[in-house]
Amino acid sequence: MRLAVLALAGLFYVVMDYLASSSRHPPLYAVVVGAAPLTLGLLTAGWNSRFRWPVMLLAAAVLLSIALNIDQLLTHAAWFYLLQHAGIMCGLGFMFGSTLGSHENALCSRIARIAVAGSLDAAYFHYTWKVTLAWTLYFALSALLSLGLFALAPLSWWAFYAAVCTPLSLGLMFGGEYLVRRLALPDSPSFSIAHTIQSYRKYTQGRDTSQ
Template sequence: MTGLWRTLRLVLLALLGGGYLVMDYLASSSTQPPAYAVLIGAAPLTAGAIAACWNSTFRLPATLLCLGGLLAMVLNLDRLLAHAAWLYFFQHAGIMSGLGIMFGSTLGSHEGALCSRIARVAIAEPLDARYLHYTWKVTLAWTVYFAASALLSLLLFAFAPLASWALFASLLTPLSLGLMFGGEYLIRLRALPGQPHFSIAQTIRSYRQYTQCRDTTE
């Protein structure tokens, strides 16, 4: 019964994810998208912004400011729909740029690289210099990937048809993210034989644990 429930949950998550990507594409590829597509497409970023404000040091003023911004957007929904592509562009390019900065800012040492920190959370035993050198290179690869994605998003939005940019931002970006995760895992198995390894799901859980531990120590 547990296996059946797990399968059903994965199918449901896949359907929800696919539906979100379709809504995201519809909203970002049209100059006059339907309101429901824009609202659904903007939901993850909105939820993330509210969560960030709630967890910030200045919780009350930050949350009130965020809610005020949301109210202003609702009251000017017609203008928002007329410029929905810009909203999605800033969302996509901003996320890619922010992640690139987050990864790139940790490249000062092999031990301090973000992927090295995540690996130390995922693997209980100490990591040797070879492993840390590899995780530093993985951090560099993710930095280059996010920087290239942000630049390509800018170039496509500025010079290509809107549908081409929407295809890249809404569909090709999630696909390339999956390929990056899967490709890195396969390369790691080959580059570090006999070393402890962890799955993609463990990587995500370890990153969450790392951010939680970092937040509690700050």
């Protein structure tokens, strides 16, 4: 039942996201639903930062400004979604790519240390470094495709890529990496995709509290 509810919620969000980003004059409810995850994520990050109250006051001022100029937002909703999609891809690409300096400090290596209770060897860290590189290239390519489609293709093509193809490709990346890991490192500690996501959340929460 829980998985069914999550699947329906995900499908509802994809539909609203597509409606909001593919139209020159989208309905207000579609824009609100489509922008909700990023807005909540930024508010949560601000609340957990050391500058909680200044960030919250700034966020309140931005949200009030948007509310007072909602017609302008609806007119330029596609640009908002472009900045949201390409910005997230660039940010994640930088987050992963900036850790490629060494095998043990690569982002996926850090996540693996959280996910696996025991110690990991050099071969495992070499593999997780490659996974970090693969994610870096994926996010960079996604950002370039987003910008290219928005500039050169019909708006509906870009909206379909951003709202539908992106979550599907993310799922394929997670699933493909899991299968490759089981084949490449059959005797090493294994963990599920859900465990990987949970470990990433723990990693990001640890970074927020340490800042």
